[in-house]
Amino acid sequence: MILNNVNILGEHNADIEIDEGVIVNIAAAGSLQSEIDCQGLTLLPGLVDLHTHMREPGFEESETVASASRAGARGGFTALHAMPNTSPVGDTAGVVEQVFHLGQAAGLCDVFPIGAVTKNLEGKQLAELGAMAESEARVRIFSDDGKCVSDPLLMRRALEYVKAFGGVIAQHAQDPLLTVGSQMNESELSSRLGLKGWPAVAEEAIIARDVLLAQHVKGKLHICHVSTRGSVEIIQRAKENGINVTAEVTPHHLLLTEDLVENYDPIFKVNPPLRSRDDVLALREGVQNGVIDIIATDHAPHPLESKDCEWEVAAFGMLGLETALSVAYTALVKDGSMSIGQLADVLSTRPAAIGQIAQHGRPITVGEPANFVLFDTSRSYRVDKYDSFSKSTNNPYDTMTLHGKVVMTMLRGNITYRDVEAKL
Amino acid sequence: MSDTKGARLVLDASDITRALTRISYEIIERSKGASDIVLLGIPTRGAYLAQRLAQSLEKIQNQTIVVGTLDITLFRDDLRRQPIRPLMRTDIPDGSIENALVILVDDVFFSGRTIRAALDALNEFGRPRAVQLAVLIDRGHRELPIRADYVGKNLPTSLDEKVIVHLSEVDDEDSVYIGSVS
Amino acid sequence: MKHLLSSEDLNRDEIITILDTAARMKDLAGAKKLPTLRGFTIVNLFFEDSTRTRISFEAASKRLSADVINFSAKGSSVSKGESLKDTALTLQAMGADAIVIRHPASGSAYRLANAGWISGSVINAGDGTHQHPTQSLLDAFTIRNHFGLVGNDLSGRHIAIVGDILHSRVARSNIFLLSTLGAKVSVVAPPTLLPIGIENWPCEVSYDLDSVLPQVDAVMMLRIQTERMSDSFFPSELEYSKRYGLDAKRFAQLPGHAIVMHPGPMNRGLEISATVADCERSVIVEQVANGVLIRMAVLFHILAGESL
Numbered sequence: 001m002i003l004n005n006v007n008i009l010g011e012h013n014a015d016i017e018i019d020e021g022v023i024v025n026i027a028a029a030g031s032l033q034s035e036i037d038c039q040g041l042t043l044l045p046g047l048v049d050l051h052t053h054m055r056e057p058g059f060e061e062s063e064t065v066a067s068a069s070r071a072g073a074r075g076g077f078t079a080l081h082a083m084p085n086t087s088p089v090g091d092t093a094g095v096v097e098q099v100f101h102l103g104q105a106a107g108l109c110d111v112f113p114i115g116a117v118t119k120n121l122e123g124k125q126l127a128e129l130g131a132m133a134e135s136e137a138r139v140r141i142f143s144d145d146g147k148c149v150s151d152p153l154l155m156r157r158a159l160e161y162v163k164a165f166g167g168v169i170a171q172h173a174q175d176p177l178l179t180v181g182s183q184m185n186e187s188e189l190s191s192r193l194g195l196k197g198w199p200a201v202a203e204e205a206i207i208a209r210d211v212l213l214a215q216h217v218k219g220k221l222h223i224c225h226v227s228t229r230g231s232v233e234i235i236q237r238a239k240e241n242g243i244n245v246t247a248e249v250t251p252h253h254l255l256l257t258e259d260l261v262e263n264y265d266p267i268f269k270v271n272p273p274l275r276s277r278d279d280v281l282a283l284r285e286g287v288q289n290g291v292i293d294i295i296a297t298d299h300a301p302h303p304l305e306s307k308d309c310e311w312e313v314a315a316f317g318m319l320g321l322e323t324a325l326s327v328a329y330t331a332l333v334k335d336g337s338m339s340i341g342q343l344a345d346v347l348s349t350r351p352a353a354i355g356q357i358a359q360h361g362r363p364i365t366v367g368e369p370a371n372f373v374l375f376d377t378s379r380s381y382r383v384d385k386y387d388s389f390s391k392s393t394n395n396p397y398d399t400m401t402l403h404g405k406v407v408m409t410m411l412r413g414n415i416t417y418r419d420v421e422a423k424l
Numbered sequence: 425m426s427d428t429k430g431a432r433l434v435l436d437a438s439d440i441t442r443a444l445t446r447i448s449y450e451i452i453e454r455s456k457g458a459s460d461i462v463l464l465g466i467p468t469r470g471a472y473l474a475q476r477l478a479q480s481l482e483k484i485q486n487q488t489i490v491v492g493t494l495d496i497t498l499f500r501d502d503l504r505r506q507p508i509r510p511l512m513r514t515d516i517p518d519g520s521i522e523n524a525l526v527i528l529v530d531d532v533f534f535s536g537r538t539i540r541a542a543l544d545a546l547n548e549f550g551r552p553r554a555v556q557l558a559v560l561i562d563r564g565h566r567e568l569p570i571r572a573d574y575v576g577k578n579l580p581t582s583l584d585e586k587v588i589v590h591l592s593e594v595d596d597e598d599s600v601y602i603g604s605v606s
Numbered sequence: 607m608k609h610l611l612s613s614e615d616l617n618r619d620e621i622i623t624i625l626d627t628a629a630r631m632k633d634l635a636g637a638k639k640l641p642t643l644r645g646f647t648i649v650n651l652f653f654e655d656s657t658r659t660r661i662s663f664e665a666a667s668k669r670l671s672a673d674v675i676n677f678s679a680k681g682s683s684v685s686k687g688e689s690l691k692d693t694a695l696t697l698q699a700m701g702a703d704a705i706v707i708r709h710p711a712s713g714s715a716y717r718l719a720n721a722g723w724i725s726g727s728v729i730n731a732g733d734g735t736h737q738h739p740t741q742s743l744l745d746a747f748t749i750r751n752h753f754g755l756v757g758n759d760l761s762g763r764h765i766a767i768v769g770d771i772l773h774s775r776v777a778r779s780n781i782f783l784l785s786t787l788g789a790k791v792s793v794v795a796p797p798t799l800l801p802i803g804i805e806n807w808p809c810e811v812s813y814d815l816d817s818v819l820p821q822v823d824a825v826m827m828l829r830i831q832t833e834r835m836s837d838s839f840f841p842s843e844l845e846y847s848k849r850y851g852l853d854a855k856r857f858a859q860l861p862g863h864a865i866v867m868h869p870g871p872m873n874r875g876l877e878i879s880a881t882v883a884d885c886e887r888s889v890i891v892e893q894v895a896n897g898v899l900i901r902m903a904v905l906f907h908i909l910a911g912e913s914l
Contacts, residue, residue, distance in 0.1 A: 188803025192614075194712035194736030194775060197802060263720065264713030308721070310690055310711035312734065495630065498642045498670075503910045510623070511630035518636070548637035 001413065005029045006038035006374065008364050010340035016043070018370040021412035026366060036424055038374060041407055044344040046078025046371035047325060048351035048360045050141070050170075050248060051224060051296035053317070054080070054111070056102060057095070058087025063301040063391050065102035065111060068321065071299070071390040073108040073416035075321040076373030076406040079352065079360045080109045084116040085146040091116035091127035093135035100137040108416045112357060115139040117158050117169060121147050126158060133165040140356045143170035145224055146271075148206060150176050155210060159219030168220040168246075168354065171210050173231070174272065178202035183312060185258045185273040193261065195311065198273050200228040207231050211238035211245050222354060223247040225298050227272040229282035236291045246354050248296040249283050251327035252318055252396060256280075260396075266307045266314030267396050270300070284331060287346055288338055294351045297324045301392035319395045323383065325375060327397065329404035333377075340377070359412075374408040376422065381405055428588055431603030434579060440560070440598045443576035444473070447558055448480040450574050455525055460553075462524045463491040466542060467512035470530035472593040473560055477529060492516045494528070499541040516549055526552040531589045533559040533575075536568035561600060563587050607911075609719045609728045610904055613739040613783035621787055622759060625747050627903035628896070643672035646909050649702040650676045651693065652731070653709040658870060658894070659731050663706045666901035672909075675702070690714060694723035702726050704909055712736035727908045735773045741869055742779035744900040746787055748893050749824050752865055761788035766818050767809075768794045768850060769828030769877055770839075772801050776869045777828060781809045792818050796850065798839045815850055819859045826867040827852050827878045843876055853879040865889045 003016045006029075013029035025032070049072065055063040063071075065082065072080045082099050084090025090099060096113040103111020115132035119125045121144050132139040142162060149155045149171060158169050179202045184190050186197020207223055211234065214221035226232060226247050235247050252270065257277050260268045268274060286292035300317025307314050320327075328347060332338045352361025362368040385398035408424060409417040418424060435443070455461055461481075465474025471493040478491040495512040497503075528542050539557060546552060558574035563581045581587060581602060588601040607620070616624075634640060648667045652660050660676065667674045677697075679689060690709065697705060704727040707715050712734030719728040732738040746760065753763060765784055771777045771793055784791050785808035792810045793800070804811055812818050819825065830846060840846045847853075852866065857879075860866075866878075866888040874880045883890060 186802055188801075188806055191772075191801030191803045192778070194734050194778065264716045305691075308691055310709065310714040310717050312711035312713075495633075498631075498634065498640045498906070501641075503642065511627055514630065514633040516636060544641060545637065548639055 002032050002035035003038050003043070003374075004032065004034055004036065006041055006043045008043050009344055010042055016364075018413045021370055021414070023364070023366050023368050023370055026364070038424070040378060041374045041376050042340055043364065044076070044340065044373050044375060045348040045361055045364065046373055046409065046411065047076045047347045048079040048355065048357065049077050049297050049299070049321065049324070050081045050294060050351045050355055051145070051250075051298045052080045052082055052321065053085065053298070053300045054082045054099070055301060056086060057098065061391070062303050065099060066106040067389065067391045068299070068301075069103065069106040069108040069111065071319075071321040071388070073409045073411075074389045074406065075323065076325045076375065076409050077109055077321060078371040078373075078409065078411045078416070079355070079357055080111050081141060081355060082111055082113045083143065083145050084114055085121060089116050089120050090114070091119050091121070093128065093131040093137075096132050096137040096139055097135050109411065110357070110360070112355060113137045113139055114141045114143050114145075114170065117142045117144045117149050118154065123147060123149060123151055123154065126154070126161065129158070129162055129167065130165065133162075133167060140165070140167050141170050141222070141354070142167055143172065143224065145170065145172045148172050148174045148176060150206070152209060152213065156213050156217060159214055159221065160217045163217075163219055166220075166356065168222050170222040170224050171206065172224050173203045173206035173210070175202040175206055178205075182273075183269070184261050185275045187258060187276065189258055189261065193264070195261070198271075200230055200275070200279075203228055203272060204230040204234060207234050211235070211243050214245055215241065215243045219244070221245045225250050225253065225272055225296070226283065226286070226292060227253050227275050228279050232282050232286040232291055235286075239291065246293045247286075247291070248294045249287060249292045250298045251295060251320055251324045251331070253283055254280060254287070254295070254331040255327050256396060264311045266309065266311050267318070267394055267398070269311060269314050269316055270318050271316035284337065287332060293346065294354065295324065295328055295346050296351065297321055299390075301390050302394045303392065307394050317394065319388070319390055319392060322389060323395070323397050323402060325373070325406055326381075326402040326404045329375075329377065330402050334403050370410055370413040372410045373406055375404055376407050377404050379405040428601045428603060431588060431601035433599060433601055435577060435600035437598035440576070440600070443560065444476055444480055447574045447576060448477060448484060451477075451481065451527065451558070452484060454573070457485075459487075460524045461489060462520050462526050462552075463489060463529055464494045464516065464526055464542075465491070465529045466538060467493055467495050468594060469589055469591050471512075472591050473531060474529035477558065490517055490520050490524075492520065494542060494545055496538060496541040496545050499545045500537065501541065502537065521546065521550045521552050523551070523553045525554050525556065527556045527558055527573075529558050531560045531591075532587050533557070533562045533572050534565060536566050536570040539570050540568050560589065561587055607907055610739050610908060611715050611719060611728065611730045612737040613742045613779040613786075614737075616739070616783065616786065618759060618786050618788075621743070621746065621783060622757065624743055624900070624903050624907060625750060626757060627906060628747055628899040631899045631902045639671055640669060641671045642906060643667070643670035643909055646672045646703045647701060648672045648674050648905065649697050649705045650674065651697070651705050651707045652677065653679050653689070653707075654732070656708055656732070659708060659897075662894070662897040663731060663901050665898045666905055669898070669902055670905060672905070675700075690718065691721070691723055694718055694721075698724040698726070704729060704905065706731050708732045710734055729904060729908065732775055734775065735778075736775050737779045738775040739779050739783070740897070740901055740904055741776050742783040743904070744893060744897045745780055745826065745867060745869070746783055747896050747900055748867065748889055749789075749865070751896070752889070753823060759787040760784060763789040763823045764792065764821055765789050766792045766794055766822045766825045767828065768815060768825060768852070770799045770830050771795045771804070771828070772799045773831070774828050780826065781807055785809065792822065794818050794850065796840055796846075815856065816859065819856055820861065822860070822864055824865045824867055825852065825860065826869070828869070829871065829873060830877050832873075832876075847876055851877050851879065852882050854881055857882045857885070867893060869893070
């Protein structure tokens, strides 16, 4: 297969030849035989998501590994990491291998299961971390996401134990005692709306504790979905002190603020909650200067009845796979703060490095696997929540206009998604 | 006055006074002494007319006349079809209307719906022995089988005309004009 | 005005119109019934126990000759919110013109009005810790009757609201409504019971009840829930009562013309002593009667009146 006139990472145009899933030739634009004309399209390495809730096994009415893979491919992803808060929980080799196989069967994205830190996510006893690392799924990232590993002793032990196989503990930073019954960001708005607040300090205090633990035991720490300015500052200081910590931010925390909660529409209910404009700016700066290493979607599908109700009984979570690149482009690149090449870093290269997955986030050079996404930066589109490859529709960008659209995704030379409107 | 631009004067202050005096004597005559009368004016201008009639009757009879007001807005049957006027005071002295002769007083008698609402309202407050109606102007075009007992002046009008009543208690003068609806 | 969801939605003129209408309804107290809302169906949708407010709305609706349907559901085990949406769809099929809703979740009145489940009007009778607009209207009406005239606002009046502001929808509704009417509002509570950001609200904040009482025309005591103690909002009932309760000694510090209010139900002996609750300057019983008049006025304006 030949892609003609494609713009590589926003830098130069070229023709790319692919054979048997690998790049075999990169030549001057228009010099190779004409096959797929990609004039005006930007090529990035296939995106890698470090934080996807695939809901299988146990919650298949919201999503399955197959439907999440379809949604991921549509979003330009070639690799996804499946969070273990399923039923049963992904805390044994058996369950993580099951998810791994489901991903292979779907065949649209490489699915890498994340293992639970504690048995059944109860926060009391370590799960079989070693067994999961040895399994076919070759788990390297461990997380109790959805819940915080709040017991400091357990967190210490986990950070120490996974050193044996180069594992990393991904913390969902939320002190449970400070956030009982919390519904939205703690602020004047939450007071006016009568919704219990989720104070920023509940996230920051855990991050502060965990970076010190990671320093003390020389372990590898990853902070999931960072959402506040204070958190960014703590992570920055930790990195300056040489602590091995990486951090992720979701696309929605780069674009949406707590004001959207004013109408009590649970589509905007998420954990951690949407925060203030100042937090959004701090997070964007954090991505630009590298304090925040990657963008990860925290794609969280939910059935209609969990969102079509009063705020307080609604579930936390938003979809993210299909819109991630457009949201990131709209928030970070459109106004010139970052380049598309830097975006590729935070959405592909660095997540692949943290996840230690070999075939993804690779440079676009001869010999590398053909894992790409083609992105049209000139197109804007109006989001329609019903236009969804995910089984769920809890899409917070519904009716908003986003800039940039994924037009084609390729996994090892196979086209996993093609936008029919683009007429490629 | 601005709302009477292009309208023609049909009653001046002395005409109004004469009409009210005549109505007073008619009331006394027909009620055989006015001893159990309660005058209820319908706000805004009906209430002032009721006050004037009460004073006039008191002068003639040398006895106090019971007078009150009855705002019928909440008893109307056409609330959703008309813009709502602000609600006015209702003041019906306690126990006054039981077995009394209630005389409703209004400025302009037109479709009759106001009076019908007033009759419904009276029903909720008690049981008068009889109800009569005194109006300053009867302009015709009844939509209900209701008639006035005492009329200051009969003024035939067409539906594209309007009757403008001014009373010095609330306007600058006493007068009645006929103008066109436009 | 299609819905009444929050006192923040009303401007000064709209509030005064409602208060004046309630005054006119009071004039008509001698009438057995008013036919104004004949043919309208009003549903009382109460997910929280509240006999007092429900009966008040029911009395108001019936005085105006509306048909009333009562729906009570103990909301504590609402699972996935199916109850609210499915209930709403059922009421819509039954043809409710207005739904009066009391629900433990903040924002539920807003959701009911805007989620596309129903086409009728929604009146918020208390949603979680968010708002209780008819309570603030009847409180304003009560204060105005003591100090003002029909057609007036509350300029120049100083009102204190004392107690668990953090969890109180009555406090939120009153702070915004009374200040819209020109009153000065002071809020008194221990720091743990004040909401974040209250310094940006149109009221003054004090931790010291004794310094505020001599300056006010009305003091509104809020019910303190003893469950708050287990969440460490205050150390004990005794300490709360000593620092923030309205007892006879504090009552004596009030100016001679000042009135004592309470939205009910009262914890006699905790936030308010029994003698103060029953004294002649306590208008607590009047508040209840005024509640019916205010709710009649609100129903009238929403269902039969032109937009305010």
